[in-house]
Amino acid sequence: MLVCAGRSLDVSRPQVMGVINTTPDSFSDGGTLYRAASLDIDLAMARAREMVAAGAAIVDIGGESTRPGAAPVSAAEEAERVLPLVERIAAELDVVISVDTSNPALMTEAARLGAGLLNDVRALTRAGALEAAAATGLPVCLMHMRGEPGSMQRDPQYADVVVEVRDFLASRVAACEAGGIGRERLLLDPGFGFGKSVAHNLLLLKGLPQLAGLGLPLLVGLSRKSMIGKLLGREPGERLPAGLALAVMAVERGAAVVRTHDVAATVDAL
Ligand code: YH5
Numbered sequence: 265m266l267v268c269a270g271r272s273l274d275v276s277r278p279q280v281m282g283v284i285n286t287t288p289d290s291f292s293d294g295g296t297l298y299r300a301a302s303l304d305i306d307l308a309m310a311r312a313r314e315m316v317a318a319g320a321a322i323v324d325i326g327g328e329s330t331r332p333g334a335a336p337v338s339a340a341e342e343a344e345r346v347l348p349l350v351e352r353i354a355a356e357l358d359v360v361i362s363v364d365t366s367n368p369a370l371m372t373e374a375a376r377l378g379a380g381l382l383n384d385v386r387a388l389t390r391a392g393a394l395e396a397a398a399a400t401g402l403p404v405c406l407m408h409m410r411g412e413p414g415s416m417q418r419d420p421q422y423a424d425v426v427v428e429v430r431d432f433l434a435s436r437v438a439a440c441e442a443g444g445i446g447r448e449r450l451l452l453d454p455g456f457g458f459g460k461s462v463a464h465n466l467l468l469l470k471g472l473p474q475l476a477g478l479g480l481p482l483l484v485g486l487s488r489k490s491m492i493g494k495l496l497g498r499e500p501g502e503r504l505p506a507g508l509a510l511a512v513m514a515v516e517r518g519a520a521v522v523r524t525h526d527v528a529a530t531v532d533a534l
Pocket residue numbers: 291292330331364383384385405407453455456457483484485486487488489490500523
């Protein structure tokens with residue numbers, strides 16, 4: 265059981281995390297929350313409400329584009345997109361609010377406004393992030409990424425991707441414990457698509473039980489990702505059937521939380 269800002273999250277059965285992307289340029293759900301070139305908070309709230317009704321235990325709010333080659337977003341712009349939504353969801357919906365950020369100041373502010381989980385694709389490696397996360401008292405998802413979004417998909421290499429991801433995550437768990445974030449506050453994520461070829465992603469899916477062996481709940485994000493596009497020749501809008509199959513496979517191999525753009529379908533599949 266994870267304690268997320270007063271709400272408990274039972275990770276002994278599979279849970280679904282719905283993605284709410286507040287960036288204008290995402291490939292997976294590009295700018296669908298925008299009207300007249302600015303983020304429409306009512307549209308974002310409607311999306312969140314629909315996800316909760318469909319069975320999402322968590323909604324994940326992101327304001328930084330991690331798409332390969334995306335322009336970096338300023339910290340101020342990221343906060344401006346994410347924080348108003350955190351505040352409104354906390355006031356209006358019964359759900360754990362996760363914030364997809366590597367930015368320590370945003371972690372602190374989001375926690376103050378009612379966030380219940382910190383989701384960091386950089387596993388708290390940015391200066392000040394571990395300290396900021398520790399001080400919130402919130403659980404944290406530590407994700408593996410090789411490189412940085414701009415360049416991570418340029419020919420990533422591993423001798424043994426499962427061992428390297430496992431060792432990285434184990435070292436981040438140790439850093440968190442040393443910095444005051446106990447194991448009971450941690451989830452781990454292999455980071456599908458973050459500095460991995462299709463073959464690496466498939467090896468990680470197959471090796472998920474070895475990552476589960478670290479003894480912490482696993483979160484996986486496979487929804488609409490390029491590996492599906494590359495394997496099947498599907499555009500992001502055509503990736504749902506394969507995404508559901510991958511979600512089921514991941515849960516069979518030990519995943520506790522599935523991050524998805526398609527909550528209702530994923531809940532049905534699981
Ligand atoms: C994740 O796996 N992913 S943002 C490219 C796509 C489709 C989707 C090309 N944040 C994860 O969703 N946090 C993101 O098509 C995440 N785990 C965790 N913990 C990327 C994304 C996406 C990228």
